[in-house]
Amino acid sequence: MRDVSLNRIAINRIWRAREISDVRAFHYDTNLERNKKFSSRAVIVLCYAHWEGYFADCINTLIDYFQQAGFSYYNLNENFILGAVTPIFDSYKNKTDNLANRLTVTQELRGIKNQDFALFDRKVLxxxxxxxxxxxxxxxxILGEDIQPFxxxxIRLDGELVKWRHMVAHGEMFTMENDFVKSHTQLCxxxxxxxxxxxxxxxxEYS
Known part of the structure; x- marks a missing residue:
């Protein structure tokens, strides 16, 4: 089970990196200004898509692993409990705020830490x-991991990878030189x- 999950993470990154390399090579090889503009936008959109897509795939791989291994919240970093309480809080929004309903929520929350991971709400991650x-x-x-390596x-994550994707989505037209394309794809x-x-x-860690 562990090796399957690790292989899934590795294979997912490899094909995404290969596709980024392919679009970078296309940009390098084309000389027409029209194609350069198109390939610049393709690089920006594809890089963000793979950044977010790979992250989401890794989240799903990890949660699948926890669920298949039969983990309970008790086994994991304490902040994972957010994935259990979120559906309870969300359901409370549709109820009348009174003591009876608060008691119901309290009862639902009481035993969560010893429950298994089957009902984890992935949207929190x-x-x-x-x-x-x-x-x-x-x-x-939530994962209990150090953000320091990022x-x-x-600055480039927010001001380049995310912002440029938004700019392209809103119709901005610009052409990147090869050095910028190299730098942008290497960032991703x-x-x-x-x-x-x-x-x-x-x-x-959890195997």
Whole structure:
């Protein structure tokens, strides 16, 4: 089970890195200005898609591993409990706020720590289509992992990887020189390596 999860994380990164390399090579090889503009936008959109997509895949791999292994919240970092209480809090929004309903919620919360991981609400960890540094830091606090390796990339993560994706989505037209494309794609590749290391280490830690 552990090796399957580790292999899933590795294979997922490899094909994504290969696709980033392919779009980078396409940009290098084309000489037409029209194609350069198109490939610049393709690089930006694809890099963000793989950054967020790889992160989401790693989250799902980890949660699948915990569920298949039969972990309870008691076995994990205490902040994982958010994934158990979120559905309870969400259901309370639709109820009348009175003592009887508060008691019901209290009773539901009381035994959560010893429950298994089957009903974990993944949305507390998934990227939500905007995987900036703040969101990454929040998720790492749930995982109980150190955000420090990402600190040096914080400005570029928010101001380049995320912001440029938004700019392209809103119709901004610009052409990147080869050096910028190289730098941008390498940023994405390095971030994916850091993400992969985090989740591989988590699986080893809990195996």
């Amino acid at each position: 998934l990227p939500r289509s905007n995987l900036n540094f703040d969101r990454l830091r929040f998720v790492y606090s 600190q040096k990339h914080r 590749e390095e971030l994916m390596l850091l993400i992969g290391d985090t989740f591989e280490n988590l699986i080893y």
